[in-house]
Amino acid sequence: MSKPRTLRTLAQSSALSALSALLGLAATAPAWADANGVKIGVITDMSGSYADLSGKGSVLAAQMAVEEFGGKALGKPVTVLSADHQNKADIASSLARRWFDTDGVDMVIDFPNSSTALAVQEVARQKQKIDIVSTGGAMALTNQNCSPTGFHWAWDTYSVSYPLVRRMIDQGRNSWYYITVDYAFGQSLEADFRKAVDVSGGKNVGSTRHPLNASDFSSPVVAASASKAKVVVLANAGNDMINGVKAAGEFGLVRAGQTVITPSTFITDIKSLGLSTAQGLTYVDPFRLDLDDKSKDFVERYYKRHKAYPTHGQIGVYSGVLHYLKAVEAARTVDGLAVADKMRALPVNDAFVHNGKVRADGRMVHDMYLAQAKTPAESKGAWDLVKYLGTIPGEEAFRPLSASECPLVKK
Known part of the structure; x- marks a missing residue:
């Protein structure tokens, strides 16, 4: 026969139950944006062969997407970081790893070099962070090297061949x-x-x-x-x-x-x-630069700030950032797997594409x-x-x- 429980033991038991419940919630709670808000990193070519078609223009496109979204997600500010991968896979992957581990970056985008894109996608997979390839074209990104948190946005080698x-x-x-x-x-x-x-x-x-x-x-x-x-x-x-x-x-x-x-x-x-x-x-x-009035308006606003028309890689960065932020709001978290699910569920409609669809392999399908x-x-x-x-x-x-x-x- 067990001993009767005293008020003290009951209180201790209740406290332990409450603590266990809290710990359980902590273990399953979504990853909210930290105090500094949502961070997006543009890893691109600032000085090499692909600088004109990506580079500073891609960074501007990301900033314009954030501005269009209102500058905040989950009630906190959205920040855009940028770095030059110098067309080297090791530099790109080291940048991504540092950003994810140390700087609180939630998503990375662009990669106008497929070797850098494949390297970073593997880092993002390990960290369960979102990566979106806009400018790189290798089919492997959504084929044998596909990732639950990896997305390929503007084009690939199949679609242009x-x-x-x-x-x-x-x-x-x-x-x-x-x-x-x-x-x-x-x-x-x-x-x-x-x-x-x-x-x-x-x-x-x-x-x-x-x-x-x-x-x-x-x-x-x-x-x-x-x-x-x-x-x-x-x-x-x-x-x-x-x-x-x-x-x-x-x-x-x-x-x-x-x-x-x-x-x-x-x-x-x-x-x-x-x-x-x-x-x-x-x-x-x-x-298509003249796809609709929204597209023509984006091209005009972009030109005023960059003094050049956007390439499809650059406006792809804009579209990818905008869709990511919509998915963050829908998921109510920056947790990579949860956001990835919403990115696949939501249609893509913006100045870049009409009725784009994100497939299970991470490929965003749209008209060419x-x-x-x-x-x-x-x-x-x-x-x-x-x-x-x-x-x-x-x-x-x-x-x-x-x-x-x-x-x-x-x-």
């Missing part, structure tokens, strides 16, 4: 050669083009690799010319793409009847080339646009550089989930 290849081969351009930057992005881009050419009935006739930030494209361009391929793909971006286009012009590839494709084209690239050189370049663009650089005679202003030839529906533009290797996707 398969739709374009189908249209080119239908026009009789059925032999393909590649000039490829030799790291994750270029390798992924060439691989997707090769697969697309194969399934569309075309022929891949060869390729040449070059290092990032190459200074001389004469050798790969001469090899492309000698191949007699009907299409030459510059599987690179930024200054490498610009220098490749210039070399192709100097060696007369277009005059000889070859079509030069620049799948990773940003409006800043066309501006740097000038329409006399860039005219006729055909590519798939994730953003077949675009072409204007001729000098067609242009009516300094930034009137692009014309749109058609819309590619999102479900066609992006790799279907049925072909995904992402373990988050239910088969």
